[in-house]
Amino acid sequence: MVNAFAYVPAIVLLPFFSFLVALGAGRYLPKGGAFGGIAATAGSFLLSIWVAAAVAGERAYNETLYYWASEGGAGIGPTDIELSFGVLIDPLSSLMLVIVTLVALLVHVFSLGYMNDEGETGLPRYYAGLGLFTASMLGFVVADNLLMAFMFFELVGLCSYLLIGFHFREPGPPSAAKKAFLVTRFGDYFFLVGVVAVFATFGTAQFAGSESFPALADAALNGSGSVAWTPGGVELQTWLTVVGLLVLGGVVGKSAQFPLHTWLPDAMEGPTPVSALIHAATMVAAGVYLVARMYGFYALTPTTLAVIAFIGGFTALFAATMGVVKDELKQVLAYSTISQYGYMMLALGSGGYVAAVFHLTTHAFFKALLFLGAGAVIIAMHHNENMWDMGGLKSKMPVTYYTFLAGSLALAGIFPFAGFWSKDEILYEALVHGLNDPLLLGGYVMGLLAVPVTAFYTFRMVFLTFHGEPRSETARDPEPVRWNVKGPLTVLGALAVVTGFINMVPVQKVLGLEGIDLLHLWLDNHWGGIEGLSSHHYADLVPYSSGYLVGGEVGTVLVGAAVSLGLALAGLLVAWRLYNVPSPTEHTAKLGGIKDVLYNNYYLDELQVWLAYRTEDVAGGANTFDQGIIDGVVNGVSSVSLFGGSRVRRLQSGVVSQYATLLTLGLVALILVLGLTEGGFL
């Protein structure tokens, strides 16, 4: 029986080869490298399914493939360190592989309709970028140590920059690409410091195994082991919290949490399939995936968990409020993405590891669906994204409409679509652990408040786009879309409906059925996995205890579900009343000054620019120091030499008698020196 795990590198390398093919030979290929990309991602998808099946067959895989520095350990710093590339296949990573490859495949197919059929130029560059991105993301998913994860993290950021700035001849996209790159880079700086700190403290950055850094940290904290190094005078728990927060910097940047969320709405300047793949389903998931991967480490430090939960809950509400007033289709979806990743961070911070991964899965599908649906609408509307010019598209684009509606229902969290189950589980975990922890309870309240806001802006978007009367010529006569657009939409639409059923925890708890929480079992190494990376191990480490409301566990489940569903339906009803009319008006204008604040994103972009200018002033001081003092010293040395030289050269006057005088003086000096040193004379 062929070992499936031997083909894991192929999962990463196939899209990389499609990148090379598109880059080198793209202009000779009929579709600019699209078929290569489709073939590569399809191959990776099939391999991922096979690998996942192998994991389900009671095996997991943690193997170092290549030592690129100091094999055998070289004494760098306080400990011996080996730097390597390896793969780690366990339930979490195999699940993520399937998700990423599936979404990448569907986006590649969709790109045939969005890019090729629309007559875009520069397609080889586009498909090369997609291929490199897919390869980098898959490499990140299978990484077995933190340094390798960091490298692919950065590569993914690079591909995001390249793809956002695809239409670089216009003014908007290059600026947006720069902003995305710089903001995420700012977070990645802290991540890098964290990676180095992990190496210095533990001597290893492996995620799994008995010698992995989460295991070492756990052993050190409960006294059965020790770490190689801590900075002088700092207690171990505090230091581990600091390290966790440093790595969290990269996560906050990449997953667009407050305050590093400002790049994501601008990233919508890129082509819509890029937004679907990168900025909805995969790249922004990298941050959350990283926390889940390192959860054994994060679970040891309650402060970090509290920070994660609070940031998550706050971002969820904060971004949702901004999504309410936006006029462009993709902007609403961008803020929705920020908000939903806030939910995942809230789950992770509350100890809901499975809930976070569940929401990651369902969100990947329904957000990609929504973005692709938006792409179909944009094709139809000849690239006009303003929702106020749309309307009445539901009769002209039925497939798009129904799939988009499925995605919206999932996003809003309406029973029985996928989003309901995952969001409900997040809120349940936050509530249950938050009853004994006020900070978590604050996060829960914010997450709960975001639910009706989410439903409201989602359905405002749906009604403005598809319902009512068409408000412009393009809306009356939209461009038709082909199978390569509708196909991925249908696949994702189906997934948006059924994915929720893989983990119906409320049903399990209320009806007492065992074994239908499939995802929970999957992540608990029920079918196979790596020791120490299971969800019950994390549950043991997490310092939260569960509290329940009236009625015990079952009652809490029902109350929580009812409250969140009720709020979601309330938001939907408000949107229905305001916007599901033939000619909706801009009701958000009635908010007056608040609307301006929300529309300008709470002026956070201006704040960041202001901060950049202050940094420039500080840098100006450093520049003055460098030019004045450091360069001054160097120039001073040279000017001393020049000055000395210009004076000494005047000895050469051209008058021989003066040379003779110098000779005489030299002779006198020589005689004196010789006489005095050789002795006997003076």
Add this chain to the structure above:
Amino acid sequence: MSNDDSRSRGRLVPAVAVGLLFAVMAFTALSAEFGFEAVGFPADASIVHNIGYALFNLAEYELGAVPSEGFLAAFLIAAVALDVAVDGAVYLAKREEGGSIVAAVGEALTDGGREGGERQ
């Protein structure tokens, strides 16, 4: 004249240099230990004859009373050097005037002639 020239330039540094040199060398000379008893040449020896014998390498035959080394080779070389010096001086003294060469001697012996010298 030259006295004015000397005084107009700074003479202090050369004077100091020379003074120092004189002081050092005088001190060396006066503090040196010589192992000579009072010596001199024989009273009746003819110094000049003996110098002549030395120049022709005849000193080794003990013709005179005063010993010396043989200097025949040096004598001949000095003769050659003097010869070269005369030729060099004459050559350096030749002038170019109006496109042709005029020797100092030629001016003195001719009657002045025409411009351009002998050739025309």
Add this chain to the structure above:
Amino acid sequence: MTAVASSIPPEWYLLLAVAVFCIGLFGVLTRNDALYFLMSVELMMNAANINFVAFALFYQDLTGQVFALFVIALAAAEVAIGIGIILVLYRNFGVTDVTVPTEMRW
């Protein structure tokens, strides 16, 4: 026969030679006119001659005196060439002042 004794100790001969040398050196360093310069060089050479002759007396060997002869001869040769050079200098610069030709300077 008895040697002609010298009642002057040898340091004084050396001192005389040093003094003459320093006078000649001072002339070399200070004189502007090229012909005076040559004269001062002659002085320096004669100071050395004094030394040669003095030590010929003290070593009772005529080598020193013969050497002095050769020095005089070669000094003459040198002056001959020197005068020639001064002639060329005069032709190019118009004066025999050694401080005038200062092309090889900074």
